[in-house]
Amino acid sequence: MSIGIQDSLFDTPATGAAPTVHPLDGAITRRHLPADAWVDLRPGWLTGTADLFDHLQRSVPWRAERVRMYESTVPVPRLMAGYPAGARLPDPLLATLRADLTAHYRPTLPEGFVSAGLCLYRDGNDSVAWHGDRIGRGAYRDTLVAIVSLGAPRVLALRPRGGGAALRFTLGSGDLLVMGGSCQRTWDHAVPKAPGAGPRMSVQFRPPGVL
Numbered sequence: 001m002s003i004g005i006q007d008s009l010f011d012t013p014a015t016g017a018a019p020t021v022h023p024l025d026g027a028i029t030r031r032h033l034p035a036d037a038w039v040d041l042r043p044g045w046l047t048g049t050a051d052l053f054d055h056l057q058r059s060v061p062w063r064a065e066r067v068r069m070y071e072s073t074v075p076v077p078r079l080m081a082g083y084p085a086g087a088r089l090p091d092p093l094l095a096t097l098r099a100d101l102t103a104h105y106r107p108t109l110p111e112g113f114v115s116a117g118l119c120l121y122r123d124g125n126d127s128v129a130w131h132g133d134r135i136g137r138g139a140y141r142d143t144l145v146a147i148v149s150l151g152a153p154r155v156l157a158l159r160p161r162g163g164g165a166a167l168r169f170t171l172g173s174g175d176l177l178v179m180g181g182s183c184q185r186t187w188d189h190a191v192p193k194a195p196g197a198g199p200r201m202s203v204q205f206r207p208p209g210v211l
């Protein structure tokens with residue numbers, strides 16, 4: 001089935017091409033942010049993503065979560081699936097991505113990336129509100145969270161927790177964004193609603209003890 005996925009906005013091979021994981025070394029641009037936070041970007045890390053998206057969309061046991069809001073609970077507007085350390089990932093390519101990230105970031109992150117969280121934004125009405133990944137270590141120590149975007153382009157926005165202008169990164173299919181330093185404590189991030197957007201997925205790789 002073709003769902004017309006566009007590869008990275010920066011590197012656009014024919015849809016349907018074999019999935020290819022490109023090098024990280026020498027291909028990442030780091031943007032330093034105030035408060036010792038930083039964001040690494042590697043556009044087009046993965047090309048030929050259509051089949052991977054399709055496979056994950058069909059095979060992952062997506063769950064709809066609910067959050068408490070005053071006296072009731074409301075559905076979170078996206079679907080999720082979690083793969084803790086040691087769990088079998090839903091596609092072998094994800095294990096390759098995790099191993100490549102672990103190898104590349106070893107000097108700053110000796111413990112490596114272990115867990116994978118998957119989110120499916122079914123359309124532009126799905127979103128995630130401003131938050132930091134602050135359950136566990138991210139609340140009090142520097143950490144890294146790596147996000148691979150698949151499917152329709154969506155904005156990942158970041159803004160300082162204390163207030164200030166937001167930065168907006170448009171992530172296309174196969175693009176990598178890594179949040180590092182104090183980012184989870186001192187900045188918030190969000191995926192805003194995007195009317196008309198097609199389905200998009202993110203795969204977040206995290207080190208032990210970061211949720």
Ligand SMILES: O=C(O)CCC(=O)C(=O)O
Binds near residue numbers: 117147156190191201
């Ligand atoms: O979908 C994304 O790119 C971000 C997801 C996220 O921030 C999270 O699940 O904690």
Ligand SMILES: [Fe+2]
Binds near residue numbers: 131132133189
């Ligand atoms: Fe997050």
